[in-house]
Amino acid sequence: MDVLSDEQEVLIQRTAGEFLAAECPPSLVRAAEKSEEKYSKQLWTKFADLGWLGLCLPEERGGQGLPLTYLGLVLEEVGRYLAPLPVHSTMVPALVIASFGTQAQMKLLERVARGELLLSFAIEERSGRWSTDAIALSGRRDGNDIVLNGSKYFVDNFRIAQKCMVAVRMLGADGGDEGPAAVLVDTASAGINCEALLTTAKDGESVVRFDHVRVPQGNRVGAPRQGRAVVDALMDYASVFLVSQMQGAARQAMEFAVEYVKHREAFGQPIGAFQAIQHMAADMVNAVDGTQLLGREAVWRMSQGLPARVEVSQAKSFANEKCMMVCRSAQQMHGGIGFIAEFDLNLWYRRVTSWTLRGGTTYEHRARIASALLDTPGEVRLGRALELPVAGPN
Template sequence: MDTLLNEDEELLRDQARAFLAAESPPSLVRKVEDEGKGFDADLWRKTAELGWLGITLPEACGGTSAPFSHLGLLFEEIGRSIAPIPIHPTMVAALAINEFGSPQLVETILPAVIEGEKLLSWAWFEQGGDIDLDSIQLEAQVQGDSLVLSGSKLFVEGFSDADQCLVVCRSQANSTGSVGITLVLVDTASEGLSSTPLPTLAGDIQHELHFDAVAVPIDNVLGEIHQAGAAAITMFERAVILNCAMIVGASRKAIEMAFEYAKGREAFGQPIGAFQAIQHMCANMVTGVDGAAILTHEALWKIAEGLPAATEISTAKAFCNDRCPAALRDGNQIHAGIAQTKEYDLQLWYRRAAAWSMRLGTSIQHRRIVAREIGIVPGQ
């Protein structure tokens, strides 16, 4: 693969960076967080007008059918600006609907998503926080022309503002692994569905969902009932690598802020960047973030080419989880105590990158996937 950006990719990156620098300053991020809003509606409308919400979705629905790698670049810039918009949960669900949903669901849901009129979420995690399909225990029973859900989900992002949530459930009793898995789109206002807010380090709100015999039309099932194990894994992998892109973008911006500070902050009559200890720290920061970017871009490229990418996705996530927060901690150390004050902007990036690195699987969980994919441990 070629890790260098081509002309189209550079243009997309530069336009996105310029737009977000103007429209998503730290003051907006602070405002949304302080007011307890889920997102900034005006910024969301503008991203829809730019076509970002349809960047990899079908032209027939109003999208552009661009390569998946373009979406990854866009997410990297959104992470760089820590833009307060629910693009991650919405696009994760939209991509799954596009790939696995019925023509009716695609035609009904995606045009509204692309126009910015419909927000989506998705729900995977349950008690224990595991990322394999054995962890999925939310019960789904077929009753007539409905699927009835009972149980709970954790760490659901963007739920309070979403119109619908794509839920991974187990529709065959006593099944394990990928057997008996179903993907179903649930209206967030459904009778019997309630939620408990879970404030996060990033300043956003995740939710715990409670399903008390929630009836969902069978027509809202993606693909075949009981047979969505592979589709669920694909959705999860897309979510993971887009999360990596956001971590890389936020980390890159944070270390650049640290470098600028090291050039201007003086001690003993010279910039602190003149001291070898600070120089080595900065070099390590670049090494970590560059490595995370290369691994993330490789996984994005393989997905765009239609190639298997499970190893590359989990490699990128394990590396991002370890090295990007380490780089940001070094950036905090370069700034010293001021980095920890609420009034200073660096903490906005640190908290979000740190929180994102704790989502969608730990380094250990993703290393386990890599070990399985390269044949060191038996597959499931």
């Protein structure tokens, strides 16, 4: 991987950053938190009109066909400005459709690229575990339909989405377990109940309950034997692009703090002159840059079609701890004002805190890394591309 962005990547990221800096002040973020829909329709329209939703979608479906790294760079800026936009929740299932979808499903991408179709995805259940083994919501085959029963928790932007990609456990007509799969569901389908959750981030999370919800067999994403691969891709896209947002948010919090300690004086000098503050600042930049490198490597490997599951877990487990540390340190460097809800830094702290619990916790991703290292027969060589062991149906 080339760790330096090329000229076009730099231009895309700078343009996205300049746009969001002008269009997304903290007041807009606070207004979105208080709204029922939890996002800015006006900002979404402007964002879509600039073509960023189609960056990594196929050209024949209205996209630009660029590598996934471009989406990662844009999401870094979305995270930096905490833009109240359903970019992550829409693009994650869109990328899965682009990789595994049928021709009929692929047609949806044209509307996604134009910003006309909002998507969501539903993976976690009551246990909160980030694992295909934890999927219990059933999808029983019944003639030409799949009947869904169960609940999904912490579903992002379900209330504003038209379609949701739901991770299910497929059951045959006889009730036999056929393994995990992903199914596209119209969010207005009969039998769906959506209950808003109040989270630390005050964003659009919901509990969604499915009571005998019928969807056509054609809404299943991927071939029958691809079920586990489809769900794995859905989970990895969700995790790695959340890292992009976390890194952007943590970098902004760090820059707020560094700028503050340059000018805040105590005992006749800027507090940034004190060694304790200097060490905190150094740890913060190491954490943010480390998150950036791990996250960008994982996205790059995915864009190249290389094994990346371990790299995704490395990035998310590192980001969970380090980005949280950066935001906490930023608050401490500001002193008491850093902990006041009305102070803008609180927005960044709450978002990063919430994101550490989504897309897999530190412990779950550590377990995946350990499994790849310790459950793989033969000599363990760090730095080698490792495939995670796969067990079970599909």
